[in-house]
Amino acid sequence: MRSVIYSCEEHVEEALDDWVYGEETFPEFEKLEDADGVWITCGYCKNQAIYMVGNECSDTKYRK
Template sequence: MYSCEEHIDEALDDWVYGVETFPELELVDNSENLWITCGYCENKAIYMVGNECSDTKYRN
């Protein structure tokens, strides 16, 4: 799950509610100037919310 600065609290709440465990929070690697959008709006994502078992952990 990707999130911008504005929606990180909602992303964390949704993750905990859905998975019932606290997620890992990582910064999105913007070194390649990729535009990954927030899951709640069209802003650029800053954070990736997931855990070891999440498929987002293994995306490039």
């Protein structure tokens, strides 16, 4: 199971589709903030990622 897919503006729909197809559930979806100049690369090209698609937390986040 992938925990997160990073994507640029051009590939965000592909990232959402890949996540739903692979995990059979809806992902968390967030726009990334500029984290002190940290460059995160898109998982589909070499552009800067601006979206995070997936589940950044562990599967135990919502367990009691």
